[in-house]
Amino acid sequence: MLRTVNRVLIGIVGLALLLLGGSVLAVGLGAPPPSWWIHDGRHDVLLSNAERTRWQNDGWWWPTVIAALAVLVLLALWWLTAILRRRRLAEVLVDTGDGEGALLRGRALEGVLAKEAGELDGVAHAHVHLTGRRTAPETRVQLLLEPHVDPGTALHHLTTEALMHARNSAGLASLPAEVRLKGVKHRAERVS
Structure with missing residues (x-):
């Protein structure tokens, strides 16, 4: 907005x-x-x-x-x-089951999620930005894809592997994500 x-x-x-x-x-x-x-x-x-x-002499x-x-x-x-204003989420509240909860640094969750997303097949680089509230975080993920990768497959692997692991490890009910996919610039391949 x-x-x-x-x-x-x-x-x-x-x-x-x-x-x-x-x-x-x-x-x-x-x-x-x-x-x-x-x-x-x-x-x-x-x-x-x-x-x-x-109007210089008028009182209004x-x-x-x-x-x-x-x-x-x-x-x-x-x-x-x-x-x-900083829009990055500083910490995430993790439910530990004892009613107190623990705080997870937002940068740590971003780093782990970016590393795991970057290790997916065909992903050249991944950048993760955590937003939202500490009780209901949201992610913005930018993936730089290799030329041979199907974007649908890369998105499926991201949601079923990296995002699911992050959600489960932080004990979150949901972790909504906005994913932007971009292809690596490369030279045209010669066809013989």
């Missing part, structure tokens, strides 16, 4: 800046101003003295400007923290 919001916001801001900057450049180079243009021509100033000082002007800028800063900070 955040990835979609991020892309839409960047697209809207980029399009607005492109349209505004392109129209300023075009008018500055001598093109006739568009119908929505707020100035008369290329030698017109951006803000006249009357426009800059129009400065609080409104400060509030709008504060909202923009808060939205920008929220956006930045949402992008930079």
Whole structure:
């Protein structure tokens, strides 16, 4: 969801800046101003003295400007923290049967799962990322497949071997996984 919001916001801001900057450049180079243009021509100033000082003496002007800028800063900070926030799961709660439970480091489970997935037949490289909550972890697996491997077979081996072993060893009821398969780049084989 955040990835979609991020892309839409960047697209809207980029399009607005492109349209505004392109129209300023075009008018500055001598093109006739568009119908929505707020100035008369290329030698017109951006803000006249009357426009800059129009609401300066009104009591609502400065609080409104400060509030709008504060909202923009808060939205920008929220956006930045949402992008930079760590999404990696630090630990997984393993049910030990005594009611207490034990904590398993997320990096350890990622490492073991990536190693086992990387040892599957035809897998050149595996990368595992653990997300979710510590009581209900989820995985994102990226497999780099050799050219001769059937993706369906590789996915079947991943789910029945590596993911099942990880789920059973951590004592989890389920371990949902998002798997992305990608083929190794290779040169074309010569047919004789």
